[in-house]
Amino acid sequence: MSSVEEIIGDVIQAPSVFKNKSILYPEYLPDRLPHREKQLKMLAQVFKPLLASPGETSQRVVLAGSYGTGKTATSRLFGKTFSLIAKNHGLNVKYVHVNCYKARTLPQVIHSIASGLEIFVPPRGLSVREMLKGILDELERKKQYAIVALDEFDYFTAANAGTPAIYTIIRLYDDDMNRKKRMHFIFIVRSPQVLDALEPAISTFFLRNTIHFTPYTTKEIYDILGDRVPQAFFEGAVDDEVIKYISILEGADAEGAGSARTALEILVRAGESADSSGRSMVTIDDVRKAHVVVKPELAMLQDTIETLSPHELIVLLAIVKTLKESSSPFVRIGEVEKTYKMLCENYGERQRRHTQVYTYIMGMRSMRIVQTKSSGKGYRGKSTLIGISNAPLDILERRIEEILTKKLV
Numbered sequence: 570m571s572s573v574e575e576i577i578g579d580v581i582q583a584p585s586v587f588k589n590k591s592i593l594y595p596e597y598l599p600d601r602l603p604h605r606e607k608q609l610k611m612l613a614q615v616f617k618p619l620l621a622s623p624g625e626t627s628q629r630v631v632l633a634g635s636y637g638t639g640k641t642a643t644s645r646l647f648g649k650t651f652s653l654i655a656k657n658h659g660l661n662v663k664y665v666h667v668n669c670y671k672a673r674t675l676p677q678v679i680h681s682i683a684s685g686l687e688i689f690v691p692p693r694g695l696s697v698r699e700m701l702k703g704i705l706d707e708l709e710r711k712k713q714y715a716i717v718a719l720d721e722f723d724y725f726t727a728a729n730a731g732t733p734a735i736y737t738i739i740r741l742y743d744d745d746m747n748r749k750k751r752m753h754f755i756f757i758v759r760s761p762q763v764l765d766a767l768e769p770a771i772s773t774f775f776l777r778n779t780i781h782f783t784p785y786t787t788k789e790i791y792d793i794l795g796d797r798v799p800q801a802f803f804e805g806a807v808d809d810e811v812i813k814y815i816s817i818l819e820g821a822d823a824e825g826a827g828s829a830r831t832a833l834e835i836l837v838r839a840g841e842s843a844d845s846s847g848r849s850m851v852t853i854d855d856v857r858k859a860h861v862v863v864k865p866e867l868a869m870l871q872d873t874i875e876t877l878s879p880h881e882l883i884v885l886l887a888i889v890k891t892l893k894e895s896s897s898p899f900v901r902i903g904e905v906e907k908t909y910k911m912l913c914e915n916y917g918e919r920q921r922r923h924t925q926v927y928t929y930i931m932g933m934r935s936m937r938i939v940q941t942k943s944s945g946k947g948y949r950g951k952s953t954l955i956g957i958s959n960a961p962l963d964i965l966e967r968r969i970e971e972i973l974t975k976k977l978v
């Protein structure tokens with residue numbers, strides 16, 4: 570038996586597909602954000618007056634978009650870069666990022682802003698107004714400007730719905746028009762609807778000043794992953810086909826929700842799956858396995874297949890076996906039918922006609938067991954391509970064979 574030291578040592582020394590895994594973590598801030606150029610430009614437009622006429626107005630802008638669309642990364646990268654540019658203009662601008670999921674009450678938010686600005690505010694004994702005044706005075710003394718990003722602002726509005734707390738920040742300068750405007754805001758929300766609950770004047774202002782982050786398309790996810798892969802993986806570890814497949818799984822115009830975060834997570838898990846099998850390359854089946862881990866709701870597939878008829882199960886088994894042999898994400902229906910014919914002979918079942926097999930496949934597609942697409946150019950004639958993304962093939966194959974044996978006796 571191996572000693573504990575050997576067990577741990579083996580794992581630590583085992584080769585890995587990753588050159589630098591942390592490049593793929595959500596908290597890593599890349600120095601480029603493909604397909605967010607437009608949003609960065611709009612942010613620059615909003616904060617341009619801060620350089621041209623510092624202190625004249627307080628800028629406020631909303632970033633809105635669903636999970637994983639790059640709102641946080643864009644805001645951080647903008648803040649970091651804008652501060653640098655401002656410095657070259659001789660202006661002291663500090664970017665502060667506050668997560669309202671963690672700081673939901675007004676005093677917590679103000680404390681987070683203060684600590685981000687490295688300004689001391691006593692933990693208790695001061696009113697909200699006094700705290701804010703303390704921060705603004707200190708900014709004045711330091712001749713500093715602040716861009717405050719309130720991320721996950723949905724949580725703040727939900728926790729403070731109908732209370733004046735919401736307006737304290739939004740209306741910071743309203744009753745002190747003559748003060749130099751040193752504090753500026755980026756409000757980050759998932760859904761712009763949360764802003765409808767605010768006073769009409771404010772929600773109208775917000776809606777007019779919203780920068781939208783749309784879910785990423787297949788091509789956009791492909792570009793985003795493609796940009797990270799060479800930094801994160803050793804050369805040759807991740808095939809173009811793997812990146813393409815993940816893009817289809819997560820692209821908003823294909824199977825997914827368009828989240829770069831989910832796509833990156835599938836990529837990390839797929840790499841880990843290759844590592845744990847001691848392989849130097851990530852396979853399509855690693856991606857399938859990762860896909861189920863990242864989206865556990867897909868595991869339902871295992872129950873769904875129980876409801877299939879024996880003949881549908883044979884067709885599904887044919888798809889699984891053909892996919893396994895090809896090691897690509899999709900196979901042509903013609904190839905599946907060849908395997909299917911063989912399986913029918915093995916199981917002593919009468920072979921169904923092409924149109925019937927096609928109908929079975931479309932049925933399983935509507936149950937989200939398989940995915941289909943039309944072969945584009947490059948194939949002779951048009952053909953239906955079939956893939957399975959919601960389970961690793963080995964596990965699925967064993968499961969189908971089990972159920973078939975039960976059902977066919």
Ligand code: ADP
Nearest residue numbers: 595602603636637638639640641642793829830
């Ligand atoms: P959100 O805040 O909208 O939920 P994030 O900004 O946290 O999304 O992005 C999620 C992950 O995806 C992060 O790891 C981020 O670096 C990455 N990401 C998002 N958009 C892009 C992009 N356009 N280019 C490169 N990476 C991106």
Ligand code: MG
Nearest residue numbers: 640641642720
């Ligand atoms: Mg975010």
